[in-house]
Amino acid sequence: MMEEVKETASVLSVHDDSIKVTEVLKEGDTLTFIIVSQKLSGTGEYHVDRTYEDFEWLQQHLFSQGDVPGIQGVIFPPLPAKPQVNASPRSIKQLGFLALGECQPYCKALETFLQQVAAHSILSKNKAVEVFLTSSDPPGRQKVKKNIFNRLSQAVEEMRKEGHKDVDEFFQNERDHNLILTGCTKTAAEKFLDVVATEQKIAVACGHFSTALHLCVEPGEDPDKQAFSRVCVKLSEVFESIKKNMTSVAENNVNTLGLGLDLESRYQEAEREMLFRRTCKLVELENAQRNVEKAKPVKKAAMEEVKKAAETEFEHTSGVAKQEIARFQGARVEMLQQALVGWCEKQLLTAKESADQFNQHLEVFRGMA
Amino acid sequence: MADTARDAPPEQTDFHELEDGEELFPEPATTQESQPASLAAEDISTNSNGPKQDSLFDDDPEDLFAEATEEVSLDSPERDVLLSDGPSPAITPITPPTSVITPRIGHTHDDMFTHSSFDEIEEEEGGDSFDIHISVSDPEKVGEYMTSMSLFKRNEFAVKRRFSDFLGLHSKLASKYLHIGYIVPPAPEKSIVGMTKVKVGKEDQSSNEFVEKRRSALERYLMRTVKHPILLKDPDVLQFLESSELPRAVSTQALSSAGLLRMVNKAADAVNKMTIKMNESDAWFEEKQQHFENLDVQLRKLHTSVESLVCHRKELSVNTAQFAKSAAMLGNSEDHTALSRALSQLAEVEEKIDQLHQDQANADFYLFSELLGDYVRLLTAVKGVFDHRMKTWQKWQDSQMLLQKKREAEAKLQFTNKPDKLQQAKDEIKELEGKVQQGERDFEQISKTIRKEVSRFEKERVKDFKTIIIKYLESLVQTQQQVNKTVSDIFHHN
Numbered sequence: 137m138m139e140e141v142k143e144t145a146s147v148l149s150v151h152d153d154s155i156k157v158t159e160v161l162k163e164g165d166t167l168t169f170i171i172v173s174q175k176l177s178g179t180g181e182y183h184v185d186r187t188y189e190d191f192e193w194l195q196q197h198l199f200s201q202g203d204v205p206g207i208q209g210v211i212f213p214p215l216p217a218k219p220q221v222n223a224s225p226r227s228i229k230q231l232g233f234l235a236l237g238e239c240q241p242y243c244k245a246l247e248t249f250l251q252q253v254a255a256h257s258i259l260s261k262n263k264a265v266e267v268f269l270t271s272s273d274p275p276g277r278q279k280v281k282k283n284i285f286n287r288l289s290q291a292v293e294e295m296r297k298e299g300h301k302d303v304d305e306f307f308q309n310e311r312d313h314n315l316i317l318t319g320c321t322k323t324a325a326e327k328f329l330d331v332v333a334t335e336q337k338i339a340v341a342c343g344h345f346s347t348a349l350h351l352c353v354e355p356g357e358d359p360d361k362q363a364f365s366r367v368c369v370k371l372s373e374v375f376e377s378i379k380k381n382m383t384s385v386a387e388n389n390v391n392t393l394g395l396g397l398d399l400e401s402r403y404q405e406a407e408r409e410m411l412f413r414r415t416c417k418l419v420e421l422e423n424a425q426r427n428v429e430k431a432k433p434v435k436k437a438a439m440e441e442v443k444k445a446a447e448t449e450f451e452h453t454s455g456v457a458k459q460e461i462a463r464f465q466g467a468r469v470e471m472l473q474q475a476l477v478g479w480c481e482k483q484l485l486t487a488k489e490s491a492d493q494f495n496q497h498l499e500v501f502r503g504m505a
Numbered sequence: 506m507a508d509t510a511r512d513a514p515p516e517q518t519d520f521h522e523l524e525d526g527e528e529l530f531p532e533p534a535t536t537q538e539s540q541p542a543s544l545a546a547e548d549i550s551t552n553s554n555g556p557k558q559d560s561l562f563d564d565d566p567e568d569l570f571a572e573a574t575e576e577v578s579l580d581s582p583e584r585d586v587l588l589s590d591g592p593s594p595a596i597t598p599i600t601p602p603t604s605v606i607t608p609r610i611g612h613t614h615d616d617m618f619t620h621s622s623f624d625e626i627e628e629e630e631g632g633d634s635f636d637i638h639i640s641v642s643d644p645e646k647v648g649e650y651m652t653s654m655s656l657f658k659r660n661e662f663a664v665k666r667r668f669s670d671f672l673g674l675h676s677k678l679a680s681k682y683l684h685i686g687y688i689v690p691p692a693p694e695k696s697i698v699g700m701t702k703v704k705v706g707k708e709d710q711s712s713n714e715f716v717e718k719r720r721s722a723l724e725r726y727l728m729r730t731v732k733h734p735i736l737l738k739d740p741d742v743l744q745f746l747e748s749s750e751l752p753r754a755v756s757t758q759a760l761s762s763a764g765l766l767r768m769v770n771k772a773a774d775a776v777n778k779m780t781i782k783m784n785e786s787d788a789w790f791e792e793k794q795q796h797f798e799n800l801d802v803q804l805r806k807l808h809t810s811v812e813s814l815v816c817h818r819k820e821l822s823v824n825t826a827q828f829a830k831s832a833a834m835l836g837n838s839e840d841h842t843a844l845s846r847a848l849s850q851l852a853e854v855e856e857k858i859d860q861l862h863q864d865q866a867n868a869d870f871y872l873f874s875e876l877l878g879d880y881v882r883l884l885t886a887v888k889g890v891f892d893h894r895m896k897t898w899q900k901w902q903d904s905q906m907l908l909q910k911k912r913e914a915e916a917k918l919q920f921t922n923k924p925d926k927l928q929q930a931k932d933e934i935k936e937l938e939g940k941v942q943q944g945e946r947d948f949e950q951i952s953k954t955i956r957k958e959v960s961r962f963e964k965e966r967v968k969d970f971k972t973i974i975i976k977y978l979e980s981l982v983q984t985q986q987q988v989n990k991t992v993s994d995i996f997h998h999n
Contacts, residue, residue: 316838324835341810360966361962487988
């Protein structure tokens with residue numbers, strides 16, 4: 137089913153914050169995500185099922201809006217990496233927090249992606265978004281034409297441009313700052329992931345210990361044997377509790393701070409890419425300016441035209457970029473604060489529950505003596 | 506022998522092990538007198554025991570190692586002690602000096618892992634022997650042979666002991682009591698690596714841990730020993746606990762060769778076990794032996810399980826600390842003030858939690874892992890006691906068979922005209938009859954003792970585990986509450 141998506145602006149017909157990825161279905165190696173969103177008109181909701189390829193389709197369309205002025209200045213909401221049913225170690229590493237748990241963190245990340253796209257003043261106008269969220273048919277799978285991301289290869293010369301000095305202090309600061317933050321956030325996310333992984337290992341070890349204790353239970357009438365068996369059974373329960381506690385702690389970590397750090401990390405990367413694109417535009421512009429100066433009178437007019445075009449594009453891009461940066465800074469602070477608060481709340485809850493449980497066990501043991 | 510099954514390394518190692526393991530901290534090298542030739546391969550400089558060893562031999566008649574230091578070779582007199590199954594020197598129950606027993610109740614056993622005073626063993630004895638509390642406090646580096654310090658505070662004794670003293674005590678007790686059926690608690694193990702680090706003066710985490718681990722193990726060892734009603738009354742134990750100076754040299758040499766002999770002994774035991782087919786008339790013993798075999802397997806599994814848990818907890822502590830650092834860096838790089846502050850607080854919280862994880866790991870370790878390890882070693886002692894019973898039975902049987910033969914021989918001699926040979930035969934028979942009777946008595950005695958011991962052991966086991974578990978749970982609860990407090994602090998700041 138090939139659907140022609142015209143690159144015309146449209147208005148999204150659903151509430152952006154109502155978009156939810158409610159479940160994921162596994163069929164062999166394919167994962168299908170169910171997306172539910174509420175109609176603006178209040179008359180109900182849309183249910184659609186999408187695969188990861190559909191998400192990529194959406195992203196391609198967003199990237200290829202070459203006719204939208206200043207599109208290069210947009211910080212594109214980052215799409216999580218491709219999930220795999222039987223994930224290779226490399227892909228697990230790439231996914232980080234999103235690989236943990238059943239699918240919940242990953243679904244949440246996809247959900248966030250969609251919400252951000254739908255809430256974006258420029259991006260939400262792309263028809264592809266509407267199609268993606270509302271069409272009962274799967275969106276087209278045909279290869280989209282060349283887009284800005286295809287153009288920007290990871291070639292070494294391109295990378296060299298990243299360090300190119302800026303003409304605007306605001307942007308230079310932003311670039312420098314982004315560089316530092318990207319590194320720090322990535323490290324923090326990785327370290328936190330290590331913490332969570334170890335917590336999970338502890339949970340497993342507690343489970344083993346608990347099972348091993350059960351093996352110590354001996355049948356028999358001997359009162360001493362019975363006493364010891366009772367002790368073992370009770371202790372086994374204690375370690376089950378510890379296991380539950382650890383599992384909860386790990387889950388809380390992932391769902392709050394883990395997701396937060398992951399998103400922040402990917403978003404910083406997205407900002408970096410945007411800044412890079414703008415820098416490339418700057419380089420283009422400066423080249424064009426030089427060409428005008430160097431050009432022979434015959435070519436001068438043509439060069440002037442090129443220069444003007446580059447100038448315009450650069451200005452549009454910078455304009456959009458400034459807005460995006462402001463919006464981004466506000467959004468990320470809020471997101472991180474929410475993550476931190478959520479983390480505290482969840483950990484407090486778990487700690488209280490666990491303390492109660494352990495106290496109960498303690499009383500039982502004291503009573504046994 | 507009561508010593509741990511793990512303690513049977515090849516002979517060279519064993520010698521060397523002792524050298525490094527015997528003292529908590531070394532003395533400067535002194536010339537060695539009476540260094541037995543067979544120990545020449547050892548690192549002499551660390552085997553310093555201060556003043557001349559000879560002079561320190563008290564005439565403890567029951568100290569069978571008294572002559573051992575002169576020349577230790579496989580033929581030394583002590584060998585007989587270790588290998589023979591003969592009756593031990595008479596165990597005369599000694600009433601503890603009355604000055605020692607005064608009611609002194611309610612002194613809680615100090616927290617096993619925190620002690621700030623220096624190198625002493627404090628003991629308070631009170632009430633009946635089950636109220637003895639022993640705490641072994643932090644060892645300190647001993648530059649030279651210390652004059653000991655004793656605090657007399659209403660039956661409180663503080664004495665200084667070296668690691669080799671503990672080993673020596675165990676050795677004595679083992680030689681006296683094991684083969685008549687008493688379960689003698691095994692002493693803590695020596696460790697080359699740990700000791701070397703400590704000696705070198707490395708002030709790092711692992712050597713501190715090692716010292717702490719050893720201190721805790723020594724404390725538990727002493728507690729177990731004095732909880733035993735018979736062992737408590739043993740003069741060696743009392744001397745160990747109370748006297749300001751112990752003849753130390755004894756243990757050292759004796760143990761190095763004892764180590765070798767233990768090994769030989771064990772090999773012999775293994776062979777013996779295979780050939781002794783005892784007619785077990787008492788189902789109780791058969792059942793108990795099976796029970797202890799099973800228990801051994803299970804405890805080892807548990808031990809492995811706990812060690813893995815401890816390992817992960819330590820890892821968690823490390824990872825949390827690293828995350829805290831990265832969060833702090835993130836907070837520093839952050840422009841937005843409130844967020845920056847929040848991130849820094851997160852870093853602080855994580856650091857505190859890291860400390861809590863470490864404490865929890867310690868609890869896991871000191872409480873459970875060490876408990877399980879202790880019991881695995883104790884079980885070896887238990888099994889040893891059962892083995893001795895078998896040996897005792899064997900001896901009895903052997904005597905009986907020999908008697909039988911001699912009787913047959915005598916019967917034959919009746920028909921020959923050799924009066925003196927006949928007389929000799931009759932004498933021998935009489936002697937053997939005595940031996941057989943003694944053998945039977947010994948067997949019954951050891952069986953009786955073992956029954957009592959096993960019963961006591963089982964009860965102690967349950968009590969031990971319960972106590973430890975309660976301590977552990979208390980630590981768990983405390984940790985949780987502290988996590989609670991730490992997290993809620995940051996929460997309320999925001």
